[in-house]
Amino acid sequence: MEIGEKLRNLRVQKNLTQEELGERTDLTKGYISQLERDLSSPSMETFFNILEVLGITPEQFFSEETLAQKIVYKDEDSTLYYDEENGYELKWLIPESNEKEMEPIVLTFDKNGQYKTFEPSLSETFIYVIDGSVSLILGETTYSAKKGEAMYYQATERHQLVNHSKGKSRALIVATESYL
Incomplete structure (x- = not known):
């Protein structure tokens, strides 16, 4: 091969x-x-x-050998991606999470940062705000959460996450696999 x-x-x-x-x-x-x-x-x-x-x-x-299931992931296992134009950094906490039922990431926004807009799907998403505040634009409605608050939704409408704070914001996001 x-x-x-x-x-x-x-x-x-x-x-x-x-x-x-x-x-x-x-x-x-x-x-x-x-x-x-x-x-x-x-x-x-x-x-x-x-x-x-x-x-x-x-x-x-x-190698052709089958791997054992990994349970504990360290910081060095994570992958970072920084989008300077849109002002956000993604940190994938589990390298192979995209093949699992859920995908946990930490999203850090710069001031005025915004994440990409997603099309409707059957994905469920959990967001926990670690620092600052973020806004979720879900269809025509905007929801905001600040440090210590969480959001949970089914992504059946176009949606986008943006920084709602005057400084940096950080959130833990866990999304399920989308089947549409």
């Missing part, structure tokens, strides 16, 4: 799109596509970064 095919299979198993893998690795969707088709070869640093995001070590990538 070619490395590209194995990377693609692993990405698909993790239920990531090429764009999502690119976001988490600071690579473009086009470059991920080239790697998966063996049209380009990544540097060792890029390859190790991709494997880290996919939640697998190089030894595991080249």
Whole structure:
């Protein structure tokens, strides 16, 4: 099996799109596509970064053995992505969470930061505000929560999360897998 095919299979198993893998690795969707088709070869640093995001070590990538379930995750297991243009940082707490029923992240907003708008889905989302305050725009209605408060909703309408505070805000978000 070619490395590209194995990377693609692993990405698909993790239920990531090429764009999502690119976001988490600071690579473009086009470059991920080239790697998966063996049209380009990544540097060792890029390859190790991709494997880290996919939640697998190089030894595991080249091994055929089945892995035991991981229970405890450390800070170094997390993956960071910073979107300077929109003023937010995503921290994926569990590398392979996108293949699970829920995906926990910590979202940190800069002043005036806003997260992308999501289309309606059957996903359920829990948000706990750690610092500052955030607003959820769900359809035509806006809901706000401050430090120590939580929100829980089914994402059946377009929705977006924005910083509602005059400074930084931080929230723990856990979303379930969306089947629509």
